[in-house]
Amino acid sequence: MPTELEELVEFLGSPNPQIRQIAAANLTVFSSSQPTLFKRQNLQPIKDLKILVLDHPTIAKDALTMLINLSADKQILRFLADDDGFIEILISKISNKKEPNADDIAMLLANLAKADSFSRIISFTRKKADDVSTSTNALNQLLDCFVKGAEGNLNKTANYDYLAYVFADLSKTEEGRKFFTTKQDYDGVIPVTKLLVFTEHMSDIRRRGVAWTIKNVCFDVQSHPMLINEEDDEGANLLPYILLPIMGPEEYPDDESSEMLPDLQLLPPDKRRESDHQIILAHLETILLLTTTREARDKMRKVQVYPIIRECHLGVESEEVREGCDRLVQVLMRGEEGEVNEAEQEAIQRAGVHTLLGQQKRSITEAVEEDDEEDEQIVDILA
Structure with a gap:
């Protein structure tokens, strides 16, 4: 019975x-x-x-x-994520500006993105979403909902913040990273650049998902020149967007501040550093990934990234963040042959940043991937 x-x-x-x-x-x-x-x-x-x-x-x-x-149950997750028809229903509804449950759909999609099969959405083609996106690509449509719909600007009942977690999971795949770093035909824009303005958004969900997405994209070393390029429209100009959140109200000596990126100079005295230590850590790991190339390392030294990391180390009460700063300092302040000269060593000691023994032997990807557990969480609603 x-x-x-x-x-x-x-x-x-x-x-x-x-x-x-x-x-x-x-x-x-x-x-x-x-x-x-x-x-x-x-x-x-x-x-x-x-x-x-x-x-x-x-x-x-x-x-x-x-x-x-x-969808926290693996069997149910696969059953939902593998259903093309169901995914089409969800995208159709979330891209409807009058959908009252758009944010709930965004949360469900964030969970479904944990399934390996969900990555097929990167090449999923469907009809255009009128008044939302002129692209026939499903992921472009979700990205346009996310960008245009921030703070209820597209749908008065939705903010689409949880879509940031969808992008974070998709960017873990090679195909996803290629999508986010490839200029799209329908609007001529590189998708990752649409996310950068949200690194200092009021929503911690949006900031967190965007930070993870940017970090994952930076595992594609071939894209690094484009990502740090600030000279023309072909570049993403990524650095100021990931450095600004980790900066506080500190004042820098003129010889340091005058060399910083323009957007990072003359910050107001009430400038607040990112309050979520996991987001700060994600940005530090992104910078660490970018140091893979000599071009990026030279650029970071030139624009005074080290003093910013120094002040972050001093200003944040988090062992994880401080270790992240340590790893970066080792790369930025040592010579290209793996040696740190006396002046550089004194600068490190003055800042109170101490080298972690044996850390130089670890690969950059190892250092970054250790801290990825946070973005594996699944959304859950307790009624």
Whole structure:
């Protein structure tokens, strides 16, 4: 005999909308605590929830909440992420400026992006999203929603912040990094440059996802010249966007500040450093990745990146951040042959930045990949 809860789950597929609404509202709380309840009869309840996403907005919201929570289960995650038709429904709805549950869909997509199969969305083609994007590429459409929809500017009920986590996961793949560093035909813009302005956004979700995306993109060493290029429209001019968040209200000597990038000079006395230490760490790791090439190392020395790292080390009470600063100092302040001259060593000691023994033997990617656990979290809604 089925239990009362099992009978309630069966009502998710009822032809009566009132019964569906009651079932969805009452089952939401169990989507986190009892996921097996929704795996009965060959995942039939999950199939019903997929359909309910197209139901009345109130029912759809409950269905989306349950799917967000249930996608923490690997079997359910694969079942959802592998369904092209379901992915099409989600993108169609989120790119509708009048969709009341757009942010819930963004959260669900952020979870689905954890599945390996989801990376196919990078080349997923669909019809244009009227008034949102003129591209037929699904990822471009999501990116345009994210950029245009910040702070409710596209859809008054949505901010699309959680799409930043979708981009972060997709940028872990080689195909994803290629997408974010390749100028798109429909608007002539390199996708990663659309994200840079959000490194100092008010939303910590948006800042965090963007920071992870930028860091992942920088694993593509071939793109480094383009990423640090500030001379023309072909470059991303990345450095000021990842350095500004780690800067505080410190004042620098004239011989240092005068050589810094223009956007980093003469900051106001109330300038605040990024409050999330994991985001600071992500930016430090991005800079570390960029030091892979001699061109980038020389540029960072020229524009006085070291003093910025020095002050970050002094101003942030986080052992992880300080270790991240240490790794960067070792690269920036040593000679190209792996030796640090006496003047450089004195500068390091004056700043209170101490070299970690044996750190120079570790690869840059090892140092960065150690700190990637944070971006593996899955979104969960507790009703």
